[in-house]
Amino acid sequence: TIYYVRAYVSNEKDTAYGEEKAFSTKPGVNGYEYVDLGLPSGLKWAAYNVGATAPYEYGNYYAWGESEVKDVYNSGNSITHGEDVSDISGNIQYDVAAKEWGGGWRIPTDSEQRELLDYCLWEWTIQDGTSGYKVTGSNGNSIFLPAGGYFYESSCYDVKNYGYYWSSTPYESSTNYTYGIRFGNNIHGVEYYNRYGGRNVRAVIET
Numbered sequence: 001t002i003y004y005v006r007a008y009v010s011n012e013k014d015t016a017y018g019e020e021k022a023f024s025t026k027p028g029v030n031g032y033e034y035v036d037l038g039l040p041s042g043l044k045w046a047a048y049n050v051g052a053t054a055p056y057e058y059g060n061y062y063a064w065g066e067s068e069v070k071d072v073y074n075s076g077n078s079i080t081h082g083e084d085v086s087d088i089s090g091n092i093q094y095d096v097a098a099k100e101w102g103g104g105w106r107i108p109t110d111s112e113q114r115e116l117l118d119y120c121l122w123e124w125t126i127q128d129g130t131s132g133y134k135v136t137g138s139n140g141n142s143i144f145l146p147a148g149g150y151f152y153e154s155s156c157y158d159v160k161n162y163g164y165y166w167s168s169t170p171y172e173s174s175t176n177y178t179y180g181i182r183f184g185n186n187i188h189g190v191e192y193y194n195r196y197g198g199r200n201v202r203a204v205i206e207t
Contacts, residue, residue: 028046028047028205029101029103029104029105029205029207030101030102030103030105032046032047032101032103032105032203033046033047033048034046034047034205034207035047035137035141035142035143036137036139036141037116037119037120037135037136037137037138037139037141037142037143038137038138038139038141039115039116039119039120039137040115040119041112041115042206043108043112043115043204043205043206044204044205044206044207045108045116045143045202045203045204046097046105046143046202046203046204046205047143048202049146049148049200049201049202050062050096050097050100050101050200050201050202050203051069051201054128055127055143055144055146056127056128056129056130056132056144056146057130057146058130058146058148058159058200059148059200059201060200060201061073061148061150061151061156061198061199061200062096062166062198062199062200062201063077063078063079063080063081063195063196063197063198064078064080064088064166064178064193064195064196064197064199065079065080065085065088065094065195066078066079066080066094066096067096067099067100069198070198071154072153072154073151073152073153073154073196073197073198074152074153074196075194075196077196078195078196080094080195081175081176081194081195081196082175082176083175084175085170085175086170087109087168087169087170088107088168089106089107089108089109089168089169090106090168095107095168096201097201097203097204101203103205104205104206104207105203105204105205106168106203106204106205107166107167107168107201107203107204108167108168108202108203108204109167109168109169110167110168110169110179110190111169112167112204113165113167113179113180113181113190114190116135116181117181117188117189117190119137119138120135120136120137120138121135121136122134122135122183122188123135123136124185124186125144127144127146130146130147130160131146131147131160131161131185132144132145132146132147132163133145133147133163133183133188143202145163145165145181145183145202146163146200147159147160147161147162147163147183147184148163148164148200149161149162149163149164150162150164150193150197150198150199151197151198151199152197152198156198158184161184161185162182162183162184163181163182163183163184163200164180164181164182164193164197164199164200165180165181165182165199165200165201165202166178166180166199166200166201167179167180167181171192176194176195177192177193177194177195178192178193178195179191179192180192180193180199
């Protein structure tokens, strides 16, 4: 599997804490909690991944544009690899957050992920034994993004060391790739990946 680096931001601060209450959440939509990070767009981010019930859980892994968890992730069983698909945010046919959570939840676009990178403080940390990033907005509220790695074929790679999160935005120059966030200790930024890999989803909502 080949990854193409677009941009990274260094962050050398490493902290550790275990209190889930450190993350300020509000009542959400359809039973799923969101966090207001004080972003310029006003967008709210889910408190945990699709398929999870707590911030420190990895949740489910999905190929891009799919809503089913699979035993094997490769180009042969991908429904979007090589296909001309436009941005899927909010499209219930392809957007797992919209399909599974409803109520206006959706996968964030590339520009919305970049807003999270540009306007929040990212701190590599550990919550309840799970490594990942505490992402803090200008208003002091935070979300936790666990480093769940990714699936290729039937194996999970980079778990605990790196996190991979889909955006809804396809890469402009190839129908094989889609943008998303990738992070590890001291690095976090945007890449584009093969669509058939299994990656985590953190949903967003406009309220």
